[in-house]
Structures are given as C-alpha cells and as structure tokens.
Amino acid sequence: MAEETLLTDDFLRQLINVGEVDILVGLPTHNNAKTIEPVLRAVQAGILKCFPRERVVIINADGGSKDGTPELVTGTSIDDVWRASKVYALRTLHAITTQYALGPEPGTALRMILAAADLLRARACVVLSPDSTAMEPDWLQRLVGPVYSDKFDMVSPIYSRQKFEGVLMRNLLYPMTRAIYGYRIREPYASEFAISGRLATDFVTSEVWNDEWGRSGAEICLTVTAITGKYRVSQSFLGTKTQADRSASDLVAAMRRTVGALFSSLDSNFPLWSTITDSQSVPTLGTQSELAPEPVRVDCERLREMFATGVAQLEPVFRSILSAATLCELQRIANLEISEFNYPADVWAKTVFEFAASYHKSIISRDHIVQALVPLYRGRTLSFLLENSDDHGDDIERSVESLCGEFERLKPYLLEVWADRK
C-alpha cells in the first residue's frame, strides 16, 4: 500500500484515533497564516449548517510552514462558530495536521489527503484552497452535496472571474481538455473540488504517482482520471475566486504543473481520446453570480516585448518543435505593433497541438518543451486581453467558447501531427 510509506506513524496514530468518517476536508497549506482563519471559519460554519450529523475531519497537509499555519488549524475552535450560528454539531469535529515535507509539494499534499480519506473510508473528500478568503459556508454544501447525496464521483468548481484571472485556464487548459477528452469541465485544474471515497481510493492507488509529471500536476491528473474512468462528474458554481497573490511570477512553475501534466496524460490515454470527436456538457449545479469588473493592471507593451523576444531568441528551439508554417506565422505576429497585435485562435490551437505532439515524441527534453511554450502563452494572453478590452461576463464567455470551437475543429490536426510530427 502507498499509505505505508507515505503516512508517518504519528499521523497514522492520529487517524486511528479519529476512526471512520463521512466527510474529509483537506487543506493543503504552506505559510497561509494570513488567510487560513477565514477559510477555517467558513469550513466550520459550513459543517454546522449543512452536515451537523456527519462525522467530519479536517486534515491539514502542511509543506513546512514557518508562520504557524498548522497551529492555527488545530487551534481554531469551533466554539465561536457555534455561538454565532446557534447551531450545534452532533459529532466531534477533529482537526489533524501533519507536515509532509520541508517545502511545498502540492501533489504530495493531495496524495496524503487522499490516502487519509482512503484509510478513514470517507464517503466524500473535499479539498479546499487555504487562500480562498472569499469562501462562503455554502461552498461546502455545493461541493460535497452532489457527492454525498447525489452519488457523483467528482464535483469541480466554476468561479466568477475577472477577465485577467485564470488566463491559462481559459486559453489552454479548458479548451484543450474539452477538445481532447470531450467533457466541458471549466476548471480541469481546480484548487477546490470534492470527490467520492471510491474515486479517492482508485486515484491514490493508481499509476499516476509513478510519473514525475503526474506527481507535480496531480490535480489535473485527477480530473483526467475521473473522465477517462467514466466516473460521474459534475460542476458547481461557487462564486468569486479571490487570490492573495495575482502576480504571474511563478508562470513557469504553473505551466509545468498544469500543461506538463496535461500533455503527459495524452500518452497513456491515446486509444481513448483519439476516438472522441466532439464534447458534451457536464451536469452543472447552481447559478453564475454577477461580478463587478475591476480595472486590469497589465503592461501590454511589456507582454508584447516578451513575446517578440521569445520568438526571436528561441527560434532554434521552435524549429525543432513547430512546423515551418506555424513558426512563420508566429514570426509575423511578433513583428506586429500593439495596435494591430492579434494571435488568432486557430494559430494558437495549432501551436498548442504541435507542442503536445513534440512532447509526446520527446523531440527535446520534455521540461524544455513546456518552458518554451511560456513566451507564446504571453503572446496569446496579450491577444486575449486586447480582444476583450471592453468586454465583460457573457462577451468573454463567447470569446472562450469560440476558442474552444477552434480547438475542437482542429483536433484532427493534432492526430495528424501526433502520428507524424510535421
């Protein structure tokens, strides 16, 4: 069993003391002292309001926090929530914290939480982001409810986002997952989601953990496992997603965790995705909330410059990854001024597909392929922001929908380059 080596004796002892549970709430943390308290309050209020009779445990998998995050998790009492809501839980709410490493490893944290869910035979396991300060107590019901009551195996979130948030999700992860696997899941890489005990057990014992890309991008692998394993998948509108740090400084790491893992999943699932020709909607619960648009603080000229520099400097790398036609088109776009800048959806889709095929063939180091996509993604981001400069809500949705249409239309092109890279 994976748990034998993954879980420490002390953590196992704590889990044995808890015994079997109905719902497991997982909180992967690393230096989240500033934001963890409102999240914990929302979780506790959600448990009291929606699941007062259920046996619930909060598992905090910590990646070596230095700011006392684990102490805050175990020290936050439910008494304050009781007083405020005047509702009492009928069960003891356990909170366990364990340190899995000296630095943050999201994949390991998730694996530890799922291993605990497997050991405690949880019927539902919900993972929440420790920096979602806008979390409402209802989020727990919206995520866990469909798993606990309606027998869904996975509930993925849908957020109301500003147009400059989730750009990679809108421009690559969602369109590509949808075109490849045929399911319209808006957040294939979710920081908040709920899964059934069955899926948790199957996923924690799967082969995914033997692969480096699987370990680093476990969240997207979980979504792919749910789709390819024919588990029952649904989505829930949660509301506004807030992020403590919006800066794009860790873009390369984010690309490795998401795009790398998605590309890697294509290898083993080829027989399945190569036969899918269209996409189907996923049962979606709740309603989309309106979001007041906020001004975007982006230096467009800097984005254009980084894209153009990337295309020029990485030409020898691109020559081994991209077809001559696509590279030629990119060089043309790189010479455009901001006023006329446009990275069209079809060229972007072809770029991504050619990268995926090169990744499959390991034409150069796979990590280098993912890194080489970063400057091109910046170009696409700029194009997306310029296209939707005056748009909000539905207009942006239409733009994303149109991009998804291009990815689906060009899927035969992926199959073509997959078989013969150029």
Next chain:
Amino acid sequence: MQEIIITELTQALQELARGFAHYLPRAVVMLIIAFAGWALAYVLKVLVRSVLRLTKFSKFSESAGATQLLNQAALPSSTELLSRFVFWVAWVGFILLGVSVLGIVGLQEYTSRFFLFLPRLFVALVILFLGSLAASFFSRAALLAAVNANFKSSRLLSVSIRIIISIFALSMMFEVLGVAEQTMLMAFGTVFGAVMLGLAIAFGIGGKDLAREFLEKRLATGKKEEKEDELSPL
C-alpha cells in the same frame, strides 16, 4: 649463360611458390577469421540493437537531447549509431587478428598497439558524445530560463555555456587520447580564462545598465511588486 638465367628464374619461381605455399594457408586463415569476424560482429550488432530497443534507449536519448543533436548532424539514430560502432570495432578487431596470423614482422606490434588503444578511443568517443549532449542540454536550459526571466542577452549566455562545456569536453577527450596533453591543458586554461574575463568585462562595461537593473530587481522588492502585472494564470 642461358642455363644460369633459366636456373635463377626457376629458383626464383620455386622461392615464390614456396613463399606462396607458406603464406596461402595463413591468408586463407586470415580470410576465414575476417569472414567469421564479420558474421560475429553482425550478430553482435543485431544483439546490441535489440537490447537497446528493449531498454527503450532511444527514449532516453530523445529526452536527453541526443536525438536532436544527431539529427542536426545528419547522423542515424543513437541506437543505430551505437550498434554500428560495436559492429565496426568488433570487425576491425577480427581483421587485425587475422593480419597477425600472417606473421608479418612489424604488423603484429601495430595490431597489439591498436588493441591497447581501443579502450581509450572508446572512452574518448563517449566523453565527446556526453560533452556534446551536456553542452546542448545546458545551453538550451539557460536560454529558456533567461528568455522566461526576460534577460536581455539570453543568446549570449546560452552560447557561452555551450562553448565552455564543449571546450571542457574536448580537452578531456584529448587528455584521454594522450594527444598533446600539456598543450591542450594550457589551451583550455587560456581559452576558459579569456572567455570568463571577456564575459566579466562585457557585463561590467557594456551591460552596466543591465547589471543595475538586475540588482534593482533583486534587491528592491518593494519596487518589484509595483511593476508586476496583475495576471493570474490559474
């Protein structure tokens, strides 16, 4: 006079025939050894190719960047190249073994020298191959990291790394081969020092603004936050 000529000619022909009769069996043995060697080398080649395919050596070679390097040099795949190398080394070895059977004085010494030189040649080739791989991999890694960090002289950095690693690999290879060891060592030291000095001067004089920008970015964290875009990928 005529008789003497005939006698001399007869003796010469007899000597030739004796010599031919003496060397013919050895030549036949040499040909047999060469032919058997070819057959054995071929079997070895097929065996090595199968083992490399079974162990998915090409995948390893691709991920390490060797395949791209070989493609650029219009060479066959790494699996094919290695199996061909084994074939030729084995066959040339057998041919030299066959030649030594002829018993020609002087050739035997060269044959034994060749066999003694083989391991060093192999190690030198491996060093050259790994050096080329390392140069290609690290220069590309530096180029990608520099471009993604918006570093202005990404190509210069990448090329410098490639040159330094290549020079290092070449000097190691020549040292293993025993060719002009001292000269190579001195040449490496001089070139390495010159490159480093050149880079330092170039960065100090030509890139003083870049150096200032770099240090400001690293040290003035307050300013950094103001400059960053509010774009979240996920």
